[in-house]
Amino acid sequence: xxxxxxxxxxxxxSPDALLDQPRLxxxxxxxxxxxxxxxxxxxxxxxxxxxxxxxxxxxxLQGVGVLLYAVFWVILPAAPCSDQxxxxxxxxxxxxxxGVMVAVTISILSLWHSSTQILVLGCLGGVVIGGALTFxxxxxxxxxxxxxxxxxxxxxxxGLARTPTTLLRWACGGGLVLAGLAGLLIVAGELxxxxxxxxxxxxxxxxxVVVLGPWLARVLGSLRQERYERIRSQERAEVAxxxxxxxxxxxxxxxxxxxxxxxxxxxxxxxxxxxxTWLYKPASAPxxxxxxxxxxxxxxxxxxxxxxxxVVVVGDAVLDPALAALVAATREALLNAAKHAGVANISLxxxxxxxxxxxVVSVFVRDRGSGFALDAIPPDRHGVHxxxxxxxxxxxxxxxxxxxxxxxxEVRLRMPLSTSGQPYGGGHDDPATR
Amino acid sequence: xxxxxxxxSQDLPRxxxxxxxxxFRAGVRAEIGALLPVVGEASTVAEAVVGIxxxxxxxxxxxxxxxxxxxxAVLTAIRERGLSARVLALSVSDAAAxxxxxxxxxxxGYVTKTISAPELAAAVRRVAGGDAVFSPRLAGFVLxxxxxxxxxxxxxxxxxxxxxxxxxxxxxVMRLLARGYAYKEIASELFISIxxxxxxxxxxxRKLQLSSRYELSAWAMDRHII
Numbered sequence: 001x002x003x004x005x006x007x008x009x010x011x012x013x014s015p016d017a018l019l020d021q022p023r024l025x026x027x028x029x030x031x032x033x034x035x036x037x038x039x040x041x042x043x044x045x046x047x048x049x050x051x052x053x054x055x056x057x058x059x060x061l062q063g064v065g066v067l068l069y070a071v072f073w074v075i076l077p078a079a080p081c082s083d084q085x086x087x088x089x090x091x092x093x094x095x096x097x098x099g100v101m102v103a104v105t106i107s108i109l110s111l112w113h114s115s116t117q118i119l120v121l122g123c124l125g126g127v128v129i130g131g132a133l134t135f136x137x138x139x140x141x142x143x144x145x146x147x148x149x150x151x152x153x154x155x156x157x158x159g160l161a162r163t164p165t166t167l168l169r170w171a172c173g174g175g176l177v178l179a180g181l182a183g184l185l186i187v188a189g190e191l192x193x194x195x196x197x198x199x200x201x202x203x204x205x206x207x208x209v210v211v212l213g214p215w216l217a218r219v220l221g222s223l224r225q226e227r228y229e230r231i232r233s234q235e236r237a238e239v240a241x242x243x244x245x246x247x248x249x250x251x252x253x254x255x256x257x258x259x260x261x262x263x264x265x266x267x268x269x270x271x272x273x274x275x276x277t278w279l280y281k282p283a284s285a286p287x288x289x290x291x292x293x294x295x296x297x298x299x300x301x302x303x304x305x306x307x308x309x310x311v312v313v314v315g316d317a318v319l320d321p322a323l324a325a326l327v328a329a330t331r332e333a334l335l336n337a338a339k340h341a342g343v344a345n346i347s348l349x350x351x352x353x354x355x356x357x358x359x360v361v362s363v364f365v366r367d368r369g370s371g372f373a374l375d376a377i378p379p380d381r382h383g384v385h386x387x388x389x390x391x392x393x394x395x396x397x398x399x400x401x402x403x404x405x406x407x408x409x410e411v412r413l414r415m416p417l418s419t420s421g422q423p424y425g426g427g428h429d430d431p432a433t434r
Numbered sequence: 435x436x437x438x439x440x441x442x443s444q445d446l447p448r449x450x451x452x453x454x455x456x457x458f459r460a461g462v463r464a465e466i467g468a469l470l471p472v473v474g475e476a477s478t479v480a481e482a483v484v485g486i487x488x489x490x491x492x493x494x495x496x497x498x499x500x501x502x503x504x505x506x507a508v509l510t511a512i513r514e515r516g517l518s519a520r521v522l523a524l525s526v527s528d529a530a531a532x533x534x535x536x537x538x539x540x541x542x543g544y545v546t547k548t549i550s551a552p553e554l555a556a557a558v559r560r561v562a563g564g565d566a567v568f569s570p571r572l573a574g575f576v577l578x579x580x581x582x583x584x585x586x587x588x589x590x591x592x593x594x595x596x597x598x599x600x601x602x603x604x605x606x607v608m609r610l611l612a613r614g615y616a617y618k619e620i621a622s623e624l625f626i627s628i629x630x631x632x633x634x635x636x637x638x639x640r641k642l643q644l645s646s647r648y649e650l651s652a653w654a655m656d657r658h659i660i
Contacts, residue, residue, distance in 0.1 A: 308548070312574035312612045347570060347614025351577070364613045410613075 026076050036072040070128045099129065123183035130176030242278055247271060265344075266306035273299055290317045290361065293324070294350050297331040301346075305338035308345050315352035317361060317417060322395040326361060326415040329399065332387040333365040333411040341369025341409060352417070359417040368408040388413075447562030450491035450519065451475035452482040452508055454500045458547070462495065462524075465551035470558060479504070483511040491519050492562045496541065498525035498532045505532075509539040522561045533572065538643050543567025560617075565632040566639035573611035576600070576638055580645075597645045600638065607634040 027038030037055060041048040058065030182198070250271040257263045286296035291313040298309040317323060330348070337346045349364040384401065388411065392399040397415035449470050453459050454477045463472050473489040476482035479500065486494060486508075494512070496505045505523060512519055523536045523544040533544050542561045545554065546569055557567045568576070580600045600608065603624075610620045617635075621628045 310570050310614060312570045314574050314577045314612065345614075349570070349574070349609075349613040351609070351612075366614050 024076060026073070033069075033073075036069055036076065039076060040072070066125070067128070070125075119183065123180040126176045126180030126183065128180075130173040130178075130180060242275075246274060262306045266303065269306075269308060270299075270303055273302070288319055290319055290323050290327070290350070290352060293319055293327045294330060294348065294363075297327055298334060298348055301331065301334040301338050305335075307338045307343075309334060309348050310345065311348045311350075313350045313352075317352045320418055322397070322415055322418060323361060325391050325395045326363060326397060326413060329388045329391045329397075329413055330363050330365060332384075332391075333363075333413070336384065336411075337365060337367040337369065337409060341367040341371075343367050343369040361415045361417060363413040363415075364410060365413075366408065366410040371403045371405050371407045371409050373403075373405055446470050447492035447558055448473045448489070449558055450482075450486055450489060450494045452494060452500070452505075453477065453497040453524070455497075458497075462554070466555050466558070469551065469555040479507045479511070482508050483515075486512060486517060486519055487515060490517070493558045494519045494521045495524050495558070496521050496536070498523055498536055505536045505541070506539045509536065509541060513540060520561050520564070522557060522567060534575070534642070537572075537639070540643070542639065544572050545569050546571070560632070563632075564636070566635040568608070568611045568635060568638075570612045570614050573608045576642060577605065577608050577612060580605075580641075597641050600641070604634050604638050604641075607631055608638060611635070 024043040025039050027035035027042060037051040038048045041051045055065045055069055058068060185198075250267050254264050254267050257267075286292040294313055295311055298311045301307065302309050319327070330350075334346060334348065337343075345367070347364070347366045349366075350361065351363075352361045353359055388401075389399045392413055392415065395415060397413060399414075400412040401409070402412070403409040447470060449466065449472045451459050451462055451472060452475070453462075456477065459475050459477070463475065466472065473491050474485045476485045482494075494508070496508055498505050500508075509521055512521065521536075521541040523533060523541040524547055525533060525544065526547045537544060542564075543557060543566050545557050545567060549557070549569075560567050577600075580598075606624060607620055610623060615623065617628050617631045620631045624631070
């Protein structure tokens with residue numbers, strides 16, 4: 001049996017403590033704009049404000065600060081972020097703030113430079129912002145979406161991920177880049193001389209689009225097709241692995257032992273459980289979550305004694321030593337029921353009661369089997385005293401046994417929850433606490 | 435479709451089977467055929483609707499997972515045609531989202547396909563009598579989904595709030611159901627009559643069907659238990 005007393009409680013730690021040298025990423029949290037400063041600060045382990053000051057100091061120097069920031073923003077990968085809410089609906093606002101920053105920089109620069117240079121800088125800024133927009137770096141979720149759909153070409157995301165925001169973003173970004181480039185050209189050369197050139201370029205572009213359009217569409221189509229194929233074949237391989245390794249094996253065993261009804265039902269039950277877990281449940285570790293630990297204990301008893309344990313878990317809690325002892329006591333109770341009750345069905349009910357002053361985890365193990373007279377516990381059932389009652393008492397829990405001959409048995413266990421193992425509701429997030 | 439009826443079928447609820455697995459239908463028919471009259475069976479939604487309209491059963495045993503619209507389509511058809519048949523959902527313990535969908539579409543209860551024949555017959559009788567049938571897992575789901583105290587509930591008017599919260603007694607009944615107690619055992623445990631237990635269960639079923647608790651569907655989507 002696993003030694004649950006060795007379980008180390010997961011603690012909340014800053015990202016720095018988790019990794020020796022955090023990767024250089026856009027910080028998902030504690031960001032003002034794109035998370036560049038916070039990301040760099042995390043990476044080189046200095047306070048975020050220091051990096052921000054550095055950027056601010058660099059701004060008046062020919063706008064280097066703004067340019068640097070923009071470059072970082074565009075090329076740094078976004079940190080994976082689990083918090084959906086934070087990821088949404090902030091990109092546009094940030095771009096606006098960034099635009100204001102650029103404008104401020106330009107007006108500062110105009111004190112030193114001629115208007116032409118300012119114009120050039122402005123156009124450059126436009127190109128940079130436009131590029132940032134089209135690469136969708138500002139919004140991590142959008143970016144992930146487009147890249148996951150559209151690899152290997154970043155821009156093919158436009159053709160595939162056709163959400164209105166993506167299109168708008170792309171149109172704005174593209175417009176800014178074109179305007180910026182045109183502005184640069186116009187400033188660089190003479191407007192009149194350039195006009196015919198611009199018209200020529202536009203005509204060329206249209207021609208290219210007309211010629212290459214269908215081909216591009218075909219390429220995108222086949223890319224998408226290929227991607228779906230790949231996903232499908234991966235899925236198929238995974239299913240085949242499960243079906244082949246597990247189910248076929250079990251079916252072969254069942255055929256071989258067709259005469260042994262007990263063994264057949266044990267095999268079938270075990271396989272059913274495995275398949276169900278694979279199909280429906282996200283795997284959670286039995287050494288971390290109360291519910292997973294209870295289910296693992298029930299599965300173990302099911303496998304060893306060819307009984308069915310109906311497990312119902314309400315709420316959940318992080319496993320600590322006391323709860324691990326509770327799981328061990330529950331396992332003993334299940335084993336007793338499987339060994340002595342003489343029935344094929346045991347009910348296990350676990351409830352981690354949230355939202356009360358003294359949270360408690362209650363466990364009920366019940367069978368409708370032979371039962372026994374409490375004062376005449378047979379010698380081989382010392383397990384009740386040692387492994388259930390005593391174990392519960394050691395961790396300041398309670399155990400109660402209700403039984404009578406021919407009336408089944410119910411073991412009731414109660415374990416107070418320590419503050420570290422606060423229960424939480426069944427799998428759904430409470431928005432009020434997030 | 436053969437119709438086999440025990441001699442004293444007057445008071446017994448007449449059962450109609452809907453399941454796309456022929457083998458399973460045959461198994462259920464063989465098991466409960468001796469206990470209850472099975473008046474017909476169907477393997478598709480269309481077949482089921484026609485059959486139920488023709489045979490007018492008291493209880494429809496409905497598989498959760500069926501092609502062409504599945505269980506909810508049958509429930510909708512029964513409701514739209516004004517048929518009196520009550521529905522008991524039968525499932526191989528699938529995703530909670532499906533079972534909750536079926537209950538909210540009007541099924542009077544839910545049991546797993548591993549249930550024993552006498553227990554299934556008892557559940558059918560209970561549903562025919564207008565009561566609710568909870569499997570331990572469904573009871574556990576109800577407890578879980580209705581446990582969270584949600585600040586949003588405070589703003590609701592009284593009638594609405596009552597639908598979204600379980601009474602102490604209802605909670606006790608659900609807890610015992612989740613612990614594997616039968617209605618009779620719950621009645622003696624709580625010192626109340628079986629009728630009272632049944633009315634508590636029916637009240638919870640009603641809440642499950644009408645409650646606007648936002649968790650219900652979200653929870654079911656999150657955890658694919660039941």
